[in-house]
Amino acid sequence: MPGTYTPVGYLPVLIFLIIALGFGLGSLLFGYILRPRRPYDEKLSTYESGMVPEGEPRQKFSVQYYIIAILFVVFDVEAVFLYPWAxxxxxxxxYAFIEMILFIVVLVIGYIYAWRKDAFLWD
Incomplete structure (x- = not known):
C-alpha cells in the first residue's frame, strides 16, 4: 500500500550508527573527565618538549625531499600489486603472467629513468 512503507532493511544500519556515535562520544567524554589537568608554562608553549623554538616555523624543504617521497610511494604501491598476483x-x-611481466618492465623503466635523472641522490 502506498504510504505505509517502512525501510526495515536500514534498521541495523541505524543501530550500528547510534552505537558507533555513542562509543565515539563516550570515549571523548570519558577521556575529558579522567585526564589530568595540570597546565604549566612549558606545557602550554608551542612545543611540549620544553625547548624554545629556533628559527622560522615555515622552513623550505628541498624539492629532492618530495621527489624521493613520491618515488617511494609509487614503488611501494606498485609492489603491493604483486602480492595478489603471487x-x-x-x-x-x-595471459595474466604476461601482463605482470609487462607491469614489471614498466616499473624497471621508471626506476632506470629516475636513476638517470639522479632522483635518488640525497644532498
Missing amino acids: VSFDKIGL
Whole structure:
C-alpha cells in the first residue's frame, strides 16, 4: 500500500550508527573527565618538549625531499600489486603472467629513468 512503507532493511544500519556515535562520544567524554589537568608554562608553549623554538616555523624543504617521497610511494604501491598476483599465480594463466611481466618492465623503466635523472641522490 502506498504510504505505509517502512525501510526495515536500514534498521541495523541505524543501530550500528547510534552505537558507533555513542562509543565515539563516550570515549571523548570519558577521556575529558579522567585526564589530568595540570597546565604549566612549558606545557602550554608551542612545543611540549620544553625547548624554545629556533628559527622560522615555515622552513623550505628541498624539492629532492618530495621527489624521493613520491618515488617511494609509487614503488611501494606498485609492489603491493604483486602480492595478489603471487597468491593466485597458479589460477591466473599465461595471459595474466604476461601482463605482470609487462607491469614489471614498466616499473624497471621508471626506476632506470629516475636513476638517470639522479632522483635518488640525497644532498
